[in-house]
Amino acid sequence: MSGTLDLRLRIWRQDGPGAPGAFQDVEARGIPADASFLEMLDIVNERLLDEGIEPVTFAHDCREGICGTCGVMINGRAHGPERATATCQLHMRSFADGDEIVVEPFRAASFPVVKDLMVDRQAFDRIIEAGGYISAPTGSAPDANETPVPKEAADFAMDAAACIGCGACVAACPNSAAQLFTAAKLGHLNVLPQGQPERWRRTEALVETMEEFFGSCTNHGECREACPKEISLDFIALLNRDYLKAKVKNRRLAARA
Amino acid sequence: MNAAALDASVPEGPLADKWDNHKFSLDLVNPNNKRRFEVIVVGTGLAGASAAASLAELGYRVKAFTFHDSARRAHSIAAQGGINAAKNYRNDGDSVFRLFYDTIKGGDYRSREANVYRLAQVSANIIDQCAAQGVPFAREYGGLLANRSFGGAQVSRTFYARGQTGQQLLLGAYQALAAQVAAGKVALHTRSDVLDVVVKDGEACGIVVRDLLTGEVRAHRGHAVVLATGGYSNVYYLSTNAMNCNVTAAWRAYRRGAAFANPCYTQIHPTCIPAGDEFQSKLTLMSESLRNDGRIWVPRRMDDARSPETIGDADRYYYLEEKYPSFGNLVPRDVASRNAKTVVDSGMGVGPLRNGVYLDFADVVARDGEQAVREKYGNLFDMYQRITGEDPYRAPMRIYPAVHYTMGGLWVDYNLMTTIPGLFAVGECNFSDHGANRLGASALMQGLADGYFVLPYTIGGYLAPRLGRPPPPADDPVFSEAVAAVADRTRRWLAVGGTRSVDHYHRELGRIVWDHCGMARSRAGLEKALSEIPALREEFRADAKVLGTADGVNQALEKANRVDDFMELAELMAQDALHREESCGGHFRTEHQTPEGEALRDDDNFAYAAAYFWPGPDRPGRLEREPLEFESVTPTRRSYK
Numbered sequence: 001m002s003g004t005l006d007l008r009l010r011i012w013r014q015d016g017p018g019a020p021g022a023f024q025d026v027e028a029r030g031i032p033a034d035a036s037f038l039e040m041l042d043i044v045n046e047r048l049l050d051e052g053i054e055p056v057t058f059a060h061d062c063r064e065g066i067c068g069t070c071g072v073m074i075n076g077r078a079h080g081p082e083r084a085t086a087t088c089q090l091h092m093r094s095f096a097d098g099d100e101i102v103v104e105p106f107r108a109a110s111f112p113v114v115k116d117l118m119v120d121r122q123a124f125d126r127i128i129e130a131g132g133y134i135s136a137p138t139g140s141a142p143d144a145n146e147t148p149v150p151k152e153a154a155d156f157a158m159d160a161a162a163c164i165g166c167g168a169c170v171a172a173c174p175n176s177a178a179q180l181f182t183a184a185k186l187g188h189l190n191v192l193p194q195g196q197p198e199r200w201r202r203t204e205a206l207v208e209t210m211e212e213f214f215g216s217c218t219n220h221g222e223c224r225e226a227c228p229k230e231i232s233l234d235f236i237a238l239l240n241r242d243y244l245k246a247k248v249k250n251r252r253l254a255a256r257a
Numbered sequence: 258m259n260a261a262a263l264d265a266s267v268p269e270g271p272l273a274d275k276w277d278n279h280k281f282s283l284d285l286v287n288p289n290n291k292r293r294f295e296v297i298v299v300g301t302g303l304a305g306a307s308a309a310a311s312l313a314e315l316g317y318r319v320k321a322f323t324f325h326d327s328a329r330r331a332h333s334i335a336a337q338g339g340i341n342a343a344k345n346y347r348n349d350g351d352s353v354f355r356l357f358y359d360t361i362k363g364g365d366y367r368s369r370e371a372n373v374y375r376l377a378q379v380s381a382n383i384i385d386q387c388a389a390q391g392v393p394f395a396r397e398y399g400g401l402l403a404n405r406s407f408g409g410a411q412v413s414r415t416f417y418a419r420g421q422t423g424q425q426l427l428l429g430a431y432q433a434l435a436a437q438v439a440a441g442k443v444a445l446h447t448r449s450d451v452l453d454v455v456v457k458d459g460e461a462c463g464i465v466v467r468d469l470l471t472g473e474v475r476a477h478r479g480h481a482v483v484l485a486t487g488g489y490s491n492v493y494y495l496s497t498n499a500m501n502c503n504v505t506a507a508w509r510a511y512r513r514g515a516a517f518a519n520p521c522y523t524q525i526h527p528t529c530i531p532a533g534d535e536f537q538s539k540l541t542l543m544s545e546s547l548r549n550d551g552r553i554w555v556p557r558r559m560d561d562a563r564s565p566e567t568i569g570d571a572d573r574y575y576y577l578e579e580k581y582p583s584f585g586n587l588v589p590r591d592v593a594s595r596n597a598k599t600v601v602d603s604g605m606g607v608g609p610l611r612n613g614v615y616l617d618f619a620d621v622v623a624r625d626g627e628q629a630v631r632e633k634y635g636n637l638f639d640m641y642q643r644i645t646g647e648d649p650y651r652a653p654m655r656i657y658p659a660v661h662y663t664m665g666g667l668w669v670d671y672n673l674m675t676t677i678p679g680l681f682a683v684g685e686c687n688f689s690d691h692g693a694n695r696l697g698a699s700a701l702m703q704g705l706a707d708g709y710f711v712l713p714y715t716i717g718g719y720l721a722p723r724l725g726r727p728p729p730p731a732d733d734p735v736f737s738e739a740v741a742a743v744a745d746r747t748r749r750w751l752a753v754g755g756t757r758s759v760d761h762y763h764r765e766l767g768r769i770v771w772d773h774c775g776m777a778r779s780r781a782g783l784e785k786a787l788s789e790i791p792a793l794r795e796e797f798r799a800d801a802k803v804l805g806t807a808d809g810v811n812q813a814l815e816k817a818n819r820v821d822d823f824m825e826l827a828e829l830m831a832q833d834a835l836h837r838e839e840s841c842g843g844h845f846r847t848e849h850q851t852p853e854g855e856a857l858r859d860d861d862n863f864a865y866a867a868a869y870f871w872p873g874p875d876r877p878g879r880l881e882r883e884p885l886e887f888e889s890v891t892p893t894r895r896s897y898k
């Protein structure tokens with residue numbers, strides 16, 4: 001496939017976290033249909049520079065859908081119109097000649113705008129730091145095959161662990177909830193035999209840290225629609241079940257101590 | 258001259274005992290004293306995150322730095338295929354010695370035996386460590402670990418987590434790091450660009466960091482500095498590396514006195530999606546596990562315009578299978594890449610730009626069914642379809658080699674210490690272990706070996722005798738001078754007021770390096786590169802156009818510093834490639850090949866690591882040689898026939 005598109009872009013410009021922002025209209029002519037969305041922005045940026053206008057800041061790195069750095073709202077949708085596709089994997093052949101495209105940063109109270117389309121997602125790291133790990137200090141591990149992991153459990157864990165931490169789930173959610181991200185980490189660690197000793201502690205800590213930063217889940221399911229890795233809502237069900245159990249178990253453990 | 262500068266500190270004794278003996282002989286830091294030492298770790302990829310977490314667990318105070326917004330985003334996340342380990346779980350004859358031997362041979366006898374042997378030894382521990390962290394490796398139905406065989410190996414020793422092995426290993430290391438951050442043992446500085454290393458009285462004592470959010474430049478002090486900053490493939494502009502990978506930290510260390518070794522050893526990965534147009538910003542790798550089942554071919558007739566499915570076997574040239582009957586499509590990367598170049602250069606390439614070869618799954622689909630292929634390679638096929646708009650279940654994919662990995666890097670001794678005492682280098686940014694060519698699934702192994710199991714021991718040997726000797730005080734001029742130099746250099750870009758973007762100059766540089774110091778190199782080409790690069794660098798410095806401010810986020814400004822360092826590195830690469838009058842591994846000099854077009858090594862004259870020292874601006878690097886001695890293997894010509 002080839003050919004080019006003439007597009008009208010409305011791009012969000014904002015100097016810094018506190019600064020007021022506004023849309024800038026940019027005519028983008030002759031954009032190759034085979035270019036990726038971010039390559040389209042590269043082309044636009046080269047042209048802005050030629051005109052003496054500071055290029056648009058946007059976050060990106062791997063450009064193959066795995067690092068989770070990229071992510072913008074494209075016509076109101078996190079990562080744009082294609083299913084299971086991060087912004088960097090979206091190609092311009094998904095658009096039509098003459099389209100108007102509105103490009104904005106992910107919007108959520110816990111993801112403040114850094115500049116233009118770039119946001120700060122450190123709140124996700126705080127959730128992981130709260131207990132999104134299995135404590136296994138270097139050197140202490142037994143032979144890997146001493147702990148068999150049923151294939152189904154490994155596959156289930158891998159489905160959840162595929163999350164790239166992009167934040168589209170939060171951006172898509174009307175409440176800016178981070179249930180899908182948090183559930184993905186619990187889904188990864190809570191079903192593995194290695195993850196059992198810390199299961200209840202981890203669940204409570206992750207959920208409560210999540211609640212400090214993010215809104216509450218009212219089961220809209222928009223997160224799953226936006227998720228580039230199609231993380232399943234079933235993991236949220238597991239999160240809810242494990243959280244209830246964790247409250248009871250942790251209370252009992254505390255009483256015993 | 259100055260032979261002591263390259264003392265590799267390889268321990269005495271039989272190969273198999275060296276590491277154990279060395280661990281025993283290293284000075285130990287008493288547990289209570291570890292917290293008196295502050296260690297700076299730059300980079301949070303596999304090597305950096307594993308090192309930072311392990312050092313903190315031991316009790317050292319660690320400061321970790323990354324330019325990314327989160328430690329989890331390091332380029333290691335993108336590795337797809339797998340990680341090697343000599344577990345011999347498949348009972349197919351693998352062993353520490355075989356992994357060692359394969360790595361030495363794969364590296365075309367240009368690596369240090371003792372380091373490689375240690376790598377093979379600790380490989381098994383890595384899998385144990387990662388499984389304990391909850392890395393969801395692929396499993397058999399019985400719950401035990403699964404393996405696959407991987408480019409260049411005749412045993413199945415590769416562990417994997419679907420097509421996302423790097424992601425899962427990095428998340429394991431990142432989570433271990435997060436635990437230490439939460440425990441207050443690691444101070445993690447994200448969005449922090451390290452732009453210089455501080456050296457006083459010949460010892461590393463800190464770094465200079467630019468805060469990417471505020472533009473503030475400041476120094477951080479430490480008793481030791483560990484660089485884990487990845488490879489320099491982006492010197493070629495187009496590569497499979499993430500867009501922000503760069504050589505700056507390593508290059509600045511070079512300018513402070515650390516030797517840079519074998520810069521011309523770069524690896525081209527045979528299975529990438531061919532480049533499209535000018536706007537193309539990076540190349541995408543398709544895991545070479547695809548070569549286990551896919552068959553590589555081009556039409557025998559150059560003018561064959563039929564669509565590939567309709568071309569019969571007799572009219573297909575399965576060039577790898579024909580030339581290398583015993584390894585076929587599984588020959589090592591350099592051999593596979595060079596053969597693709599040969600067929601494309603001879604006009605037999607396929608696709609609209611005739612710049613690819615076919616990778617065909619029709620036979621496997623017929624044998625095992627589409628579902629089986631989907632299970633094994635589904636995510637790779639999806640990725641191909643997304644990028645090209647073509648369906649690989651219906652027609653063969655088109656692939657072509659792309660720059661992927663750099664074996665060269667900071668020279669390190671057996672302790673992973675550079676020629677600057679107190680400055681260590683781990684992971685892809687050092688030169689160790691892979692010689693002139695890296696085997697598939699061995700970079701993840703090396704990064705984690707360095708970070709989890711080697712550096713945490715060896716750094717103790719450096720620190721132990723330094724108890725009670727703090728780094729220079731914060732107000733020492735060595736820090737303020739380094740900070741001022743970085744701030745000046747950064748601001749200078751805004752004052753140039755040139756006409757062309759930084760990307761433009763990066764693209765131009767990439768073209769020169771790819772054409773003359775890429776898959777095939779010649780004296781004439783390298784001499785041309787050596788005259789073009791300095792001219793381009795001067796033009797870049799006088800004509801780059803960078804807008805905005807130095808006091809906040811400015812991506813073009815960040816990139817200007819990086820491209821500037823790539824320009825200098827490119828020259829050293831060409832110098833090294835020109836001096837190495839032989840072909841070995843990824844370094845192929847057209848003047849040095851067999852009549853069949855295979856690489857022709859010259860062990861009599863070039864069995865050494867070439868380590869360069871910075872001689873001051875605008876002068877060629879000063880070469881020192883570390884001779885490579887082979888006691889346990891006999892260098893032979895690699896043959897994959």
Ligand SMILES: Cc1cc2nc3c(=O)[nH]c(=O)nc-3n(C[C@H](O)[C@H](O)[C@H](O)COP(=O)(O)OP(=O)(O)OC[C@H]3O[C@@H](n4cnc5c(N)ncnc54)[C@H](O)[C@@H]3O)c2cc1C
Nearest residue numbers: 300301302303304333336338339451487684685698700701
């Ligand atoms: C697409 C792809 C697939 C691959 N697949 C495989 C595979 O299947 N198996 C395998 O073994 N290998 C594979 N490799 C190679 C392997 O992924 C890398 O060699 C390895 O991950 C490098 O790890 P690292 O920790 O050394 O560096 P990286 O992961 O690159 O990390 C570098 C870190 O340093 C930081 N950094 C760099 N410079 C600075 C600076 N100046 N200031 C602050 N921070 C800085 C970065 O932020 C980052 O945190 C693959 C590579 C690619 C490109």
Ligand code: SF4
Nearest residue numbers: 163164166167169227
């Ligand atoms: S759950 Fe999906 S949308 Fe949310 S951070 Fe993970 S990958 Fe992104």
Ligand code: FES
Nearest residue numbers: 061063068070088
């Ligand atoms: S840039 Fe890495 S996921 Fe998009």
